[in-house]
Amino acid sequence: MSFEKNSRILIVGLGLIGGSYAMALSKKGYSVTAITKEQSDIDYAVGAGIINGGSAEPDEKLISAADIIIFALYPHVFVEWMRDYGKFISPGALVTDVTGVKGALIDEINSYMPEGAEFIAAHPMAGREVYGVRNADDSIFRDANFIIVPTRDNTPGAIEKCKALGETLGFKRISYLNPTQHDEMIAFLSQLTHCIAVSLMCANGDPNLVSYTGDSFRDLTRIANINEEMWSELFLLNKRALLYEMDCYRACFDKLYNAVKDDDTKVLKDMMRLSTARRKMFNKVGE
Amino acid sequence: MSFEKNSRILIVGLGLIGGSYAMALSKKGYSVTAITKEQSDIDYAVGAGIINGGSAEPDEKLISAADIIIFALYPHVFVEWMRDYGKFISPGALVTDVTGVKGALIDEINSYMPEGAEFIAAHPMAGREVYGVRNADDSIFRDANFIIVPTRDNTPGAIEKCKALGETLGFKRISYLNPTQHDEMIAFLSQLTHCIAVSLMCANGDPNLVSYTGDSFRDLTRIANINEEMWSELFLLNKRALLYEMDCYRACFDKLYNAVKDDDTKVLKDMMRLSTARRKMFNKVGE
Numbered sequence A, B: 001m002s003f004e005k006n007s008r009i010l011i012v013g014l015g016l017i018g019g020s021y022a023m024a025l026s027k028k029g030y031s032v033t034a035i036t037k038e039q040s041d042i043d044y045a046v047g048a049g050i051i052n053g054g055s056a057e058p059d060e061k062l063i064s065a066a067d068i069i070i071f072a073l074y075p076h077v078f079v080e081w082m083r084d085y086g087k088f089i090s091p092g093a094l095v096t097d098v099t100g101v102k103g104a105l106i107d108e109i110n111s112y113m114p115e116g117a118e119f120i121a122a123h124p125m126a127g128r129e130v131y132g133v134r135n136a137d138d139s140i141f142r143d144a145n146f147i148i149v150p151t152r153d154n155t156p157g158a159i160e161k162c163k164a165l166g167e168t169l170g171f172k173r174i175s176y177l178n179p180t181q182h183d184e185m186i187a188f189l190s191q192l193t194h195c196i197a198v199s200l201m202c203a204n205g206d207p208n209l210v211s212y213t214g215d216s217f218r219d220l221t222r223i224a225n226i227n228e229e230m231w232s233e234l235f236l237l238n239k240r241a242l243l244y245e246m247d248c249y250r251a252c253f254d255k256l257y258n259a260v261k262d263d264d265t266k267v268l269k270d271m272m273r274l275s276t277a278r279r280k281m282f283n284k285v286g287e
Helices: A016-027 A038-045 A060-064 A074-088 A106-111 A155-169 A179-202 A207-212 A214-222 A228-237 A239-261 A265-281 B016-027 B039-046 B060-064 B075-088 B106-111 B154-168 B179-202 B207-212 B214-223 B227-236 B238-261 B265-281
Strands: A006-010 A031-035 A053-055 A068-071 A092-096 A121-125 A147-151 A172-178 B008-012 B031-035 B053-055 B068-071 B094-097 B120-124 B145-149 B173-177
Touching: A006 A016, A016 A031, A016 A155, A016 B075, A031 A038, A031 A060, A038 A053, A038 A239, A053 A060, A053 A228, A053 B238, A060 B016, A068 A074, A068 A155, A074 A106, A074 A228, A092 A155, A121 A179, A147 A155, A147 B173, A147 B207, A155 A172, A172 B207, A179 A214, A179 A228, A179 A239, A179 B179, A179 B238, A179 B265, A207 B094, A207 B145, A207 B173, A207 B214, A214 B094, A214 B179, A214 B265, A228 A239, A239 A265, A265 B179, A265 B214, A265 B227, B008 B016, B008 B179, B016 B031, B016 B154, B016 B179, B031 B060, B060 B075, B068 B075, B075 B106, B075 B227, B094 B154, B120 B154, B120 B179, B145 B154, B145 B179, B154 B173, B179 B214, B179 B227, B179 B238, B227 B238, B238 B265
Parallel strands: A006 A031, A006 A068, A031 A053, A068 A092, A092 A121, A147 A172, B008 B031, B008 B068, B031 B053, B068 B094, B094 B120, B145 B173
Antiparallel strands: A121 A147, B120 B145
């Protein structure tokens, strides 16, 4: 199994990420079609040369003709779609996704996969704080990580093909995690940070603050601009891992709080030294 | 009182901020001298054309010759310096500072000011995560806020002159807060955000995380690279306001935590909508 030039690729869900996938793949010469809710998004994407064609309906012919199907839907929509239309997927097709949580989905998705087709989960760690195919931009993959999340049921061929997809999309780095590792990592690096930014913005409503804001506050709260439909779903689907990371973080915050309260300079400095040392590992070249 | 071209300016403490002040003022043609701990910093700054001269000792002549003195020291060093050498300041001199907290300092500094000289507090909200005069860079003021923190003891002339200083340094915006307002604002926008970033970095020591980190985590934790000597002092000097902001933030974080635990989608979405609406106020043009 490889990722042939004549592979017919179907994208289900033509939003920011689905649209950016379509843009990258069309630029590389692949034939890309799409199924999405709004006909106007199909029309826009055809006009922009992002896709060859598509449908606002779950068209059986379009689905069964696809060699590779990429789902870029909200988690619960993905599950419902597979329950209703998964049967149209051809044997031999490779199915992948872009969903931000894995453990809670993979078994259910597999239960709707027809015999002979294979689902392999993937998570492109890229995004912007804007939505929709009209904001599609394949340059968001350039500095980003593409994480393949195989289970023991996946074949080496499917893993290879998914890797080729990540390379074709232009990701800087491709890595592999099992579903549990993925969900723990995402709970800390992505979900907890969104929880922090949201809590911080909710904590103070003084409209005068904006006059005094520097770049560090802006950097810290950029992700407080958040799609509440998607993120509330993602949080609840990864509840166990997220609550664990929230607990660990709050214990550190409380330790710092008590050190301020008790004038405990030693604890304050120890925590700041640890934080500085750890943050240095995350520096980009030139930072 | 105005900010004449022939004003003799003395900077006490030639670190990143003191050095950047010196650089900006020298470029505008002012005569700048400095007093700082290390002779090598004086030598470097003279060689780089940032100052005209200076001393590694609290030289009485240098101090008494200055029309404007700017203190860029750690808070406790500033207080001790004024206690020991404040008497050398000339009547008619204007004294200002760059310290990140105000309420806990102003009265004590004023108690060491000689008759006829005036202290007016200011806070340049600019910085970098590097230190020392060798990293001095006056472009850090270009997009930043200069906050003047007058008390009822300050004269209109001193406030005017401090404003002229902020303009000469190239700050984008100059504003005025009383010491309490300043310290509350800084507790939320700056100190709380540093507490959050430090706690987040302390919460997870997995060295593999760096492979999966995206820009949003990097943005959120940039300020976790922190000078523990300075910030532990600043936190404790602003303890009341900081603990209040930490309490407000923690209440929001706990509310979000409980919403995740209880599958309370309504609370989750309400908080995310509030956070998104508030964050939009902080957007820069083009963001």
